[in-house]
């Protein structure tokens with residue numbers, strides 16, 4: 001039994017591709033697409049989401065459900081709010097660099113999507129207002145937008161009421177003739193449908209952003225850049241709540257992997273990783289450049305990327 005079909009819609013390249021393919025009936029139709037809103041996506045993502053809802057989802061009869069547990073930026077700076085740790089870079093008191101534990105994806109993306117799935121399956125609300133377990137034996141098939149170049153991120157849901165599937169991996173027609181679409185195939189497809197400028201989805205101040213991504217934010221979204229710079233300053237000593245209660249974390253925290261304030265960080269440096277990825281596949285690089293995304297990193301709920309920034313010492 002496959003159950004209702006749900007799309008985990010991050011509104012980036014791969015999941016937007018799935019929405020369009022479903023609307024065209026090239027893959028089975030989704031009963032609903034769920035977008036987990038952290039409240040801090042770039043304006044371009046919200047505009048893209050509005051557009052695909054208006055021009056693709058609504059005409060195809062696929063409702064888009066926007067779910068949220070709060071604004072990740074405001075919550076992080078609110079001394080009264082529990083701090084869901086972001087993957088901030090930290091310079092420890094002994095000078096070594098490291099990275100803070102990441103809880104934000106689970107809290108702001110996976111949790112609201114799973115709650116929406118449980119409600120969709122008929123779960124009732126518990127005393128705390130959150131949905132309980134869905135009826136025994138009920139389950140959905142939840143599509144995740146993972147392309148062939150990200151196949152290592154295809155993972156089970158780890159909950160009994162949701163079975164993940166990865167439709168991009170089964171498609172034919174990739175530019176290189178091999179089974180499954182790469183991200184560049186998705187970009188090409190979106191371009192033929194008028195969505196060639198589909199942005200990557202990730203919080204404005206997400207530390208999982210390489211130099212190309214920071215440059216893009218600085219050069220194309222001055223408000224987002226100023227916001228990220230201000231946030232970077234505000235989290236220098238970690239959790240605002242912990243600082244307020246006198247339980248400050250040790251070390252200094254930064255958005256950029258160099259552990260330098262964002263507006264001073266060496267983001268114009270083309271890293272070895274960035275240079276290597278430019279050489280990997282000329283066609284992919286051309287497709288990405290035409291789409292205006294370079295190798296900026298995105299963060300979708302079930303495929304959050306942790307590997308595309310400089311290794312820290």
Ligand code: SF4
Pocket residue numbers: 038072086087102104105108109201202203205206207208299304
């Ligand atoms: S985009 Fe970054 S900050 Fe936002 S939820 Fe994902 S990992 Fe956390």
